[in-house]
Amino acid sequence: MNRWTWALGKGLKAVLGLLVLILGMAGVFAVPASVATYPVVLPKGDEPRWVRGAFHVHTTRSDGRGTPEQVAVAAKTAGLDFVVLTDHNDFELRPPVYVQGVLLVHGVEISTSDGHLVALGMSRPLEGVRPWMPPGDAVRAVASAGGTAVLAHPVQKRNPWKDDASARQTPGFELYSADTFFRQATSNPMSRLLPAVGASLASPKHGVMLLVSPEPEPGARFLKLSREQPRVAFCAHDAHGLPHTGRSSSPWPHTCPRSRCRYRCLRTLLKRRSG
Ligand SMILES: [Zn+2]
């Protein structure tokens, strides 16, 4: 055996050893995941049932992989009632529509010069809105159109909300952002990604929940803003993919009591639907 063959054999053994170690570690996380339970919180007594949906989802109208119809089918498979679509800079005003029994609410994610702003529930077209506009003007335009503005992934390292004055004018705040959690996990592969992947082998729901590790920073910023006026906290998917089963949406729905649903369009349409 020459020196090169010997070195190649050693290298292969090291790679194999590392793979076995990583798989073994993933297996360690799979065991507790197989027994983890997530009890479903049901409405009490004669309270109306809770409405389940996904907030902040992209489609082929911007950089998402699924058409709105395909997203609706995936949402139906996941047992969701509504999806708020938020395509990048898609300013066309579209009324909410039922597709496959799922209410699609058309919002938009506006790229401003200081971060991304989600807007939903507009009753009039957004006037003068364009990509990379000043953030304060975007927030005011959403309010003038009768909509609700939401700071999208406000503390994400890659694309945070950088303007304090306009943040104070914005009623909504994404307290949880699945996209942000996923980015944090990929930048910490051993401590965050590996446990989640390992747990997913036994329970995809537990795998997703391991990614949802609340950071102190968003909570602190949300509380600081809420001292000035009440804010609405959102749990955002910021999904771009196309789930072929119900798995990727079902563990983490945005749920709200039907009786207390904040958005007029949702409340009215869901009431109409249920007769
Ligand atoms: Zn964004």
Ligand SMILES: [Zn+2]
């Ligand atoms: Zn987005």
